[in-house]
Amino acid sequence: MQDKLDQLKSHLARVRDLELVNSVLEWDMEVLMPEGAAKSRADQTATMEALAHQYFVDEEIGSLLDELRDFESSLPFDSNEASIIRVNRRDYEQQVRIPTHLVEELARHRSLSYHSWMKARQQKDFSIFEADLARMIDLQKQVAAALSDGGNPYDALLDIFEPGMTYEKIDTVFSGLKPNLIKLVEAITANKDRVDDSILRFPLSLDKQEAFAREVTAKFGFDYTKGRLDFFNGHPFETHFYQGDVRITTRIEEDYPAGALMSSIHEAGHGMYEQGVSLDLYRTRLDNGASSSIHESQSRFFENVIGRSRPFLKYWYPKFQQITTPNLDNVDLDTFYRAINKSEPSLIRVDADEVTYGLHVILRFELENDLINGRVKVSDLPKEWNSRMKQYLGVTPPDDSKGVLQDVHWSAGLFGYFPDYLLGTIFSVQLWEQMKKDIPDVEAQIERGEFDQVLGWQRKNVHVHGKKFTLPELSERVTGGPLRWEPYMNYLQAKYSEIYRL
């Protein structure tokens, strides 16, 4: 049977190479490809995705996965071997249902609609993107129809990014959180003058911002011999082509140095996750973060739970004062801490604070469900977006670039991905509660600028496992129970009651 497993692994290695090569193409496309290459890159990624798909859904892989059922049962659930078989079977059963021509068409349309979305956003004109988005939603419906055995078609898309998750399961969590978030937002809004973040707005040279972002992320444990940080003007993101080749990007605004810093920490959180996946899983298709939720649990853990905490700032703020002198010379730690945690309803999700963030996600989650189920028409989307923003956050976008056009996801065919931002955020706090139990003096360590145990804990409990476990499985393993929204809400309540003296 070891023989059959080796055969399976050799098939998977080729598929994985093709998947990772395609990621190189996409990184290049976003970070540095010249505009004249849009057409060719669309062809290239379409060919690569079709091939990766074709080789993965190969009948031989199907037979091997079948033949390995008994062998898998004989092994511990959490062994690498059993997991390689189990997780690849799950993916196989999903992907085998999607016809190769649809994969290819999606890849091609993604490249095209990415460009029309970019143009629409730049020109603040939704109509430029409308037809491509409608086509993308149509393609997504085709994917959902191929994957689904009935029920809500949105469930099939959610399952791609977070296996086992359905609209109903997620809605149960979000429905618990939503009224509490709205109440907290109202309480903060009523006391909004108690925090002033205007002290964060001052210019700092790009060079200094870059150097500081590199220093902080390296200290956390992002290994620059196994990755890169690039600064560019697009949507910040992380991608990886190997545990030893992890690329993160950040957008720098000259007038808001705290922004690039926090964004770098966020992406480094994703990056350290990928760098920490066991090398034993290389080319098995489990050499990857487990899911988008768990990925987000890492990025938002390092950005918010740690990066916007008093202990972290106690160590780093004096250094930040030094490189930004004289701008913050007379701003004490407490004032800076409160400023960097200011909560205020705003238009852009990626810039949203910890309290309002969840509502941005819930809005998208609900809208996606309505779009896929045909209850909202694409032509009505800007209107619908704006009316829900008003309802949840009390703000109205002045134009679509700050509204429905702000996120790259839909142009990239990522429907069903948004809820994972909030699921991951919720999980990040559940991990933090567990970490504090396991490392009682963790906050004192962070105050001293010691991050080895923090990273080590995530390495051991989350990173090393790669894609072996789902969110429910990992939650059970690490925290002894299922995902719960209450610890997250308690964390927000405590943190913001103190900041806003509620």
Added chain:
Amino acid sequence: MQDKLDQLKSHLARVRDLELVNSVLEWDMEVLMPEGAAKSRADQTATMEALAHQYFVDEEIGSLLDELRDFESSLPFDSNEASIIRVNRRDYEQQVRIPTHLVEELARHRSLSYHSWMKARQQKDFSIFEADLARMIDLQKQVAAALSDGGNPYDALLDIFEPGMTYEKIDTVFSGLKPNLIKLVEAITANKDRVDDSILRFPLSLDKQEAFAREVTAKFGFDYTKGRLDFFNGHPFETHFYQGDVRITTRIEEDYPAGALMSSIHEAGHGMYEQGVSLDLYRTRLDNGASSSIHESQSRFFENVIGRSRPFLKYWYPKFQQITTPNLDNVDLDTFYRAINKSEPSLIRVDADEVTYGLHVILRFELENDLINGRVKVSDLPKEWNSRMKQYLGVTPPDDSKGVLQDVHWSAGLFGYFPDYLLGTIFSVQLWEQMKKDIPDVEAQIERGEFDQVLGWQRKNVHVHGKKFTLPELSERVTGGPLRWEPYMNYLQAKYSEIYRL
């Protein structure tokens, strides 16, 4: 039959995508990949090359090429359709002889030996590279054996880069040139004090060097919406993933601004060639420079024939004086012209002047022939290299990094490529002689900074045809006769007799 051609083209499109994607991987590897990725990138390129090869030598392509023979004969030789069939048949008949496992092994070994070559060069220690080079030569011999029907095995390798070329044919050209070059080198050496290039050695900030390189190359016609110029510390090169995605790189030395400038022009010459290939040839495998010789005819045309000429400098030198002020304020155009054309036997091929350059190439050509035919042992290579350098150029490398380890080519498996540098250089002058006939006032145009007709002439006569014609075919078409070394030697003689007052 149009139907069969369409089928062929759809097969070729996939192959071409895979080839171009592999070029993205290689560009990334050389320009910005982190060191931790060496292993994964070797796996990825091996998988890609094996797939591209496997899909290209597919039996169906073979049958289609067969079935299209009559159709091809019915079409004009220089039509796109006939050329697509003819050139792909030639490549097919070559590649089908190389077993896929050898392609994969070569790709993998190339990644490994690239790294051991780098290390050997850094540590100036040939022994670090010796075993990998020996293995590479062994693999090259296997390729030659697979391709060859007898005769000199080196011919089979030469034919890969310059179809139809053999050791004997090239030797005929080089043997005519060699004694003349040696004589000219001797005459210049006897008068070496007549030109002083120390005025070129002064520091200039990297920013200014980059900006000027971009300005000059853009003015020549390199289109930055369809390409990039990156500055990095490795061997300068050009690569392309589409006519609209051409990447060139340059190495900058802070203390020698003329170096980065000339190197940028050289690479832009390659780049403009690729940008100018007819879009009708996209994804046909003819969307590519014709051969390495013809490629070099373009880069060395723009770098030397134009870039080191009086008319060019008449326009650009005042601008160069401005950005380098005060260093060249008191250096007149004639002094600068002579300095930038100084000829002196030296160690490094890529830094060699126009006169000595050919001897560097001839040395490699002869050595490769001896290596492939087993007349020189790998362990004797440094000794052999140094003794021939002494004989041809009168200089001896102080260590192997400035001798046998200086070029990347052998580590990359490029045996049979070197002679094309000189063949292309020879052809660049033959093109220039023709251009002067076709555009009588071309030098006056260049003096005025007008390059449209220069580029337009190359576009129309060379670029647009892509890979349709071989060097002999193109030479015949454009200059009305075969490749001849005499115009090149006359050009050198005239230029250098004037500069050195011989």
